[in-house]
Amino acid sequence: MNTQDTGQVYGRVALIGLGLIASSMFWAIKRAGLAGEVTGYARSAETRETARRIGLCDRICDSARAAVQDADLVVLCVPVGAMGPVMEDIAPVLKPGATVSDVGSVKRHVIEAVQPHIPEGVHFVPAHPLAGTEHSGPESGFAELFDNRWSLLVPVEGTNPEATARLRALWEGMGANVDEMDADHHDLVLAVTSHTPHLIAYTMVGVADDLRRVTDSEVIKYSAAGFRDFTRIAASDPTMWRDVFLTNKDATLEILGRFTEELFALQRAIRTGDGEHLHDYFTRTRAIRRGIIEAGQDTDAPDFGRGQKK
Numbered sequence: 307m308n309t310q311d312t313g314q315v316y317g318r319v320a321l322i323g324l325g326l327i328a329s330s331m332f333w334a335i336k337r338a339g340l341a342g343e344v345t346g347y348a349r350s351a352e353t354r355e356t357a358r359r360i361g362l363c364d365r366i367c368d369s370a371r372a373a374v375q376d377a378d379l380v381v382l383c384v385p386v387g388a389m390g391p392v393m394e395d396i397a398p399v400l401k402p403g404a405t406v407s408d409v410g411s412v413k414r415h416v417i418e419a420v421q422p423h424i425p426e427g428v429h430f431v432p433a434h435p436l437a438g439t440e441h442s443g444p445e446s447g448f449a450e451l452f453d454n455r456w457s458l459l460v461p462v463e464g465t466n467p468e469a470t471a472r473l474r475a476l477w478e479g480m481g482a483n484v485d486e487m488d489a490d491h492h493d494l495v496l497a498v499t500s501h502t503p504h505l506i507a508y509t510m511v512g513v514a515d516d517l518r519r520v521t522d523s524e525v526i527k528y529s530a531a532g533f534r535d536f537t538r539i540a541a542s543d544p545t546m547w548r549d550v551f552l553t554n555k556d557a558t559l560e561i562l563g564r565f566t567e568e569l570f571a572l573q574r575a576i577r578t579g580d581g582e583h584l585h586d587y588f589t590r591t592r593a594i595r596r597g598i599i600e601a602g603q604d605t606d607a608p609d610f611g612r613g614q615k616k
């Protein structure tokens with residue numbers, strides 16, 4: 307039967323790497339019947355075993371090459387630093403006319419690592435869903451993760467428009483809003499909205515951890531909402547975030563430089579008692595929070611809406 311008659315976007319989809327993003331993609335694909343069959347592969351036997359036990363993917367394979375055999379779409383869902391080697395491994399067995407995509411949080415580096423291995427006749431459409439939680443692994447995914455979140459497609463020069471349109475249909479079918487963006491612009495925007503905030507959260511929790519040795523367990527016992535939110539972000543997967551900073555170096559350092567300048571200005575305002583500066587600054591930042599809520603990207607509930615999710 308033709309995929310167009312069934313609502314399917316692809317006949318066979320292969321997910322390489324079976325963590326939060328891949329498992330959420332599988333459940334979202336199943337929810338909407340977007341693929342005939344979904345195969346999966348993860349590096350460790352333990353993850354593959356867990357996937358089989360919980361029914362993640364229609365078929366779990368013991369090699370990446372077996373998983374991508376005859377796939378119409380292959381999505382690389384491994385940490386950014388592993389994308390190139392995984393692509394090199396599967397390249398010889400990809401079906402002509404297939405599309406390769408990824409979900410990496412950094413785009414320029416992934417394009418440079420993956421594109422040289424894309425065989426003639428195979429399409430490459432990089433992508434990045436702007437959705438996640440601090441949880442990782444095959445059991446952390448859920449079908450609603452991408453609902454009303456943005457997924458950015460980052461077509462490279464010469465990308466086949468039909469391949470891009472089909473991948474857009476898949477992401478829309480999984481509940482996401484889809485936009486296209488250039489790789490360098492993507493990396494700068496994400497350095498502002500995601501990468502640098504994560505680094506700041508890691509730092510703040512590290513500082514509190516040092517302090518904890520002085521104040522015993524008070525930091526944990528009396529942890530207020532601000533600190534608790536930092537700890538949630540700082541609980542994110544260490545491998546994923548190590549790779550993000552190593553591969554989005556320039557944009558992150560640029561934004562960190564600006565951050566440091568602003569921090570010094572606020573530090574000076576506190577030291578000199580410049581309340582007007584502090585008040586004006588906090589008024590401006592409050593408006594940004596309002597904008598995010600108005601854009602439907604978070605709720606105004608006291609738990610920031612996270613209570614509804616896993």
Ligand code: NAP
Pocket residue numbers: 322323324325326327328347348349350351353354383384385386388392409410411412434435436437438439440441442443444543546
């Ligand atoms: P995750 O939950 O930590 O899972 C990573 C998966 O990749 C695991 O199944 C792991 O296998 C596998 N893997 C790691 N190295 C591998 C290798 N060399 N070869 C084959 N498989 C390998 O990760 P995730 O959160 O889903 O993130 C996956 C990708 O999505 C990353 O590129 C990340 O930047 C991007 N992303 C993440 C988020 C987020 O918030 N988490 C949001 C958007 C995009 P084992 O379990 O066997 O080790």
